Amino acid sequence: MKPPRYYLWVLGFLAFLGIAFGPVVSPVSAAQSTTAQTPTTKATLVFAQDGIAPGAKTVSGALVLELEPSWKTYWRSPGEVGIPPRFDWQGSENLKVARHLWPAPDRFTAFGIENFGYETRVVFPIEFTLDAPGEPARIALNLDLLVCSDVCIPEKLSLDHELHLGNELDPASAEVISAALATIPSEETPSTVSSVRAFIDADQTELIVSLTGTQPFDEVDLFPEFGEGFAFGKPDLRLNRNGTALWARFPINTVSESAASLTLTTTDGNHGAFTLQPVRVPSAPEPPFNPAGEANGFGKVVWFALVAVLGGLILNVMPCVLPVLAIKVSSLMTSGGKDRAQIRAGLIATTFGIMLFMWLLAGVLIALKSVGISVGWGIQFQNPTFLIVLITLLVAFVGNLFGFFEISLPTGLQTSMSRAGGQSHLGDVFTGFFAAMLATPCSAPFLGTAVAFALAGSNTDIAVVFTALGLGLALPYLTLALKPGLATALPKPGPWMVWVRIAMGVLLLGTVAWLAWVMIGVAGPMATAATLIIAAVIVGLLSSARSYGRIPALLTIPVLALGLFLATSLAPSGPDPVGEEVASSNWVVFERSAIPRHVSRGHVVVVDVTADWCVTCKANKALVLDREPVKSALQADRIVAMQADWTRPNDAIARYLKANNRFGIPFNAVYGPGAPEGIILPEVLSTQSILDAIEAAKPIDLRARLKDLAEP
Template identity: 45%
Template sequence: MIGLIRRVLLLALCVAALGGPAVAAVSEAFESPALTARLVTVEDGIGPDAGSVSAGLALNVAEGWKTYWRSPGEVGLPPEVDWGASENVAAAEFQWPAPVRFRAFGIENFGYADEVVHPIRVTLAEPGEPARLRAAVSMLACSDICVPLKFDLALDIPAGTGIDQASAARVAEWAARVPAAPEASDMELRAAALPPDGGTLTVALDRASGWQSPDVFPELGKSTAFGGPDIRVSADGRTLWALLPVLALSDPPGPLTLTVTDGPDATTFADVTIAATPPPPPYAVEDAARPWSALAWILALAFGGGLILNAMPCVLPVLSIKLSSALSAAQGSRQRVRTGFLATAAGTMAFMLALAGLVIGLQALGYAIGWGTQFQNPYFLTVLTLVLGLFAASFFGLFDIALPSGLATRLAAAGGRGHAGDFATGAFAAVLATPCSAPLLGTAVAFALTGSAFEVVAIFAAMGLGLALPYLIVAARPGLVAALPRPGRWMLAVKAVLGLMLAGTAAWLLWVLAGVRSEALAWSVAAVLAGVIAAMGLMRARTAWRGGAMAAALGLAAAMVALPAVMRPEARAAAQNGPIAWVPFARAEIARHVSEGHAVFVDVTADWCLTCIANKSLVLERAPVADALAAPSVVAMQADWTRPDPRISAFLEAQGRFGIPFNIVYGPAAPEGIALSEVLTPGAVMDALATAAGTRVAGRPGE
């Protein structure tokens, strides 16, 4: 059909060259600040036996505005035309020139800027008879704001002959931009794959003449939305491999249509067969090598981020483990102190390298990885809660955690008391330090999770080195532990305090577990942990008859059983209520709120992110920030990532982030958003709100 339109238009141009002057076939214009619209036709009149008319909806779009393609992307509305009031019109085939990609508010949109003419092939009900075209147009135009437009265009075409040369040239130009069919193109679709549960659409295409500036626009049902494509081209320039993250998937998905553009050329592949497994990244596709200078800078950021983790709220749960290690080391020789802290540092490094290996393996299997997302796993939380609860009980003196006698004997025979416990302490500290992201760490993690296997290992090793630096300093200067007081009764009080810290951490993990999976599971874990602690405490009390130990065991057991009562949904909701009226995260709503002139503050948080909790209690819920977020001109939007949520994961990935906390502010003056540091300050939040709004925000100091 497209080829037929082009032939008709060329014929029309030839006729125009031979004919005399003709009345322009252009409707009265609809004008708005966003665009000017006209209905145009190539023919000035309908000749005898003519069965169709070549027309076009011509849109002159104002600077800074855009209109939408038939598949607008994540948000937007394509033009719709109702021809019901027309006369002598049997059908109207609306054509879509190839779109361009727009990105605003972190959202991908497809459409047109400056100018577009949608070719229309009008089939007449009565060939050779005059026609009255009546187009009722409904569309959306967007800039910093979005404006819905509804208008009518009218054009009468009398009987007669003649061609409007200007309209013919204009319609022909845009008809040439309508994507061609595969058989009329040198683009060849090799494969398309999408896992049944969504994830990432993978596409491989060949082009004999080579790719220059390709782009891919997928369509998979009205409710399906894709993020920006990651496009790679092979070394010979002929093979294209694209990955497009699925942000929302229709249920059930519609047929897959792919429109591929490359400069002025475009091809549409309809009813594409979708495989379940992606084509291998090869088709000789090669990643562009990143410069060593960039990697060196990222390694420095990773080291700094790992070092800062030692001072972040995330590290509070492991403070007791670190202090206990120092207390134990103070009673040994300098050599024992040195080797013990080296073993602890080795445990930290080993965990980070193991984490790097896990990331590489999961990426090879096609999984999306995020920093700290293991705390979304109920099994991980269950094991960690039990371990911390048992550690807390041991600090209270209910029982001792020791290696099996045979293993301890072999380790001692190998030289010294052995350092398996020190090694485990370092690894455990690294595990508990991963829920949150520290300043500098977000950039390093993003670089690692989008890089090669070598880069992943190098960056995670640098993070581990920064996290282990305090242990290495003590290992280098073992005399530092000599500053600790001599062992005595004070150590019992310190161990009790440290035990309370670990018990509090176990309680916090139960809170997280209730949010991740269910209150019932958290209750069950608490009951099991309480039973184990009580049994061990009673055994210790029978053998040594320590009333204090038995009382502590029974008290801790009772507390663990009673704890889930505060995890009921109503209790959790009451705890989360505060001075800020948070609205649930909805990525598409960001653009709508900004179009209405609001600033949008997005807070990506989770129950397991201690830095997020600190930001909330120390900055967001205190004046002046709380007052600013409550202002009518500001929308406070919260994305709760306690449980896995592909929408939030895709949003973070689109922002180049793989961990939390993450806060970003959008507004009329900041459509791409202003990302904030992981550790918030009132001044930074207020400045971002004011900048995004393009004005000062109510509640700012000095107003």
């Protein structure tokens, strides 16, 4: 609760008296306590008067904190990491209440996170109200303070001062108090600011504010407060051409159920410092220019497009290659005996299928992003409906490879194409489309960088990068299209094709088993069982079409609709629970706000963002994280292994990824006193990369650091 405005007038008046009559007062005793000191901090209580005047009800004073270079302490709303100073006046005598004011804070980064607080020197003005007016008092303060540099240290300082009867003013202390009052933000909107508006989206992912002034804003900064537990990231601040319109967007990094009234503290060279409650508006204020930011330069877009091509090419040899390879081989099996023109046309059609999927995916991501929904690479695997359709299609494809039924075009269409001398390449298009769809749970070197650039940029960036990504994924097909003789080297159709089809069917059956395991984590075992049963029924209907005509085949549509209804009804609808597997293993559950707390205690935190549907994540786990020597390193003393399971949608994990400019997984980072902002690891982990990051993040020698500070 903020003190009333008359308090500022009282403190200011007393401080003025101290300055105005300073030359005639006796300098016999300084109106201040003894100094409490630690290797990082000095603390002193000062008073405008070194005594209690007859009948006086209040005494004005201040707490002066002086911090060693590079050390900082925190504001009342410290941000995502940090603790505000705590004032404990127990032990005081003849003190009814002590109210302190908060100077305007500065913005600084601690452990890679935006925080608000003070460095070097800060003075808190204080009004002391006496129990018995005009009587002596004893002021005792026990101060709990968190100070941070490369590490954080909780400090406890005790201060004590006796106020006897008297009316002596201390000019030096009064001047300190007067200067401190000038740093307190006003509670009234300056006459030079005409409007302050704010908007928070329904999902509480971002805060957007706008201010309009009659004078330009100069060296402006904003500090929002929305209740305990809310933390805001670094703002995107923008001004119009003459500087009189300010627009800011804050990512909301952590949320809490204890939301309070939104307040905004503004510091500015022309308008001063002021704290107020902005007007909440139903829609986001428009920025002075394009909210997506200035367009990326042509050269930058071309560079990331080339990175995307390379990432898409490497994607062909990532752990998800087996199901994709099965489809590729299946598409080439029938090439024996065909001429080169037919083979080339089929391969180009397959390339088009890959590009078609990438364009559709880019369009969906653009649409979702435009309405404020979090987007990312592979997040469609968090959707039970997508998994149901995918599993059903794969089971049908397996049935086709095993010879239970054959997929063919309607007779009329086949006859028309035959008369026209044409040949259908719809199967090739479907092959490419399906191959690209199955590739999305994988990540690869360069892929995460390109996708992050695209999703953080404009709609054009998304379209260009995903087109380049599709070209990279389709490069093997394009290569064969340029050299169709490579495909004609396969033997002509014969009995060998049956065994190849069976082998491909077994590979895809393994993919079905993996997707079923993924779906258990996303939708639960009941929904997964219902999906597999429905898929088997559909295969049975398609296979019976040989004997009973088109009716069984037509029944597959209502059966699939029934399966979608049953599976989605059986899927859990609540928020994503933290995985029991994580809690029972050597990993602890991901909690973003706990990272800086661990780092401030000298711990090293290893973060692994994973999901059941992420093939690359599972490869990292099996080949690196669960093997020696990394496994032992993660179990070592003062090492915290923290795992975030993104199998199902989770807003906290999505915010964490977005704060690190990542829109897909795997994502691994190592934090520690030696690397408070985090060391981001490559998508494909290696033993050495993790061990090197842990070593680099380890704490410095704190005792040696404090010894250096203590030396004169």
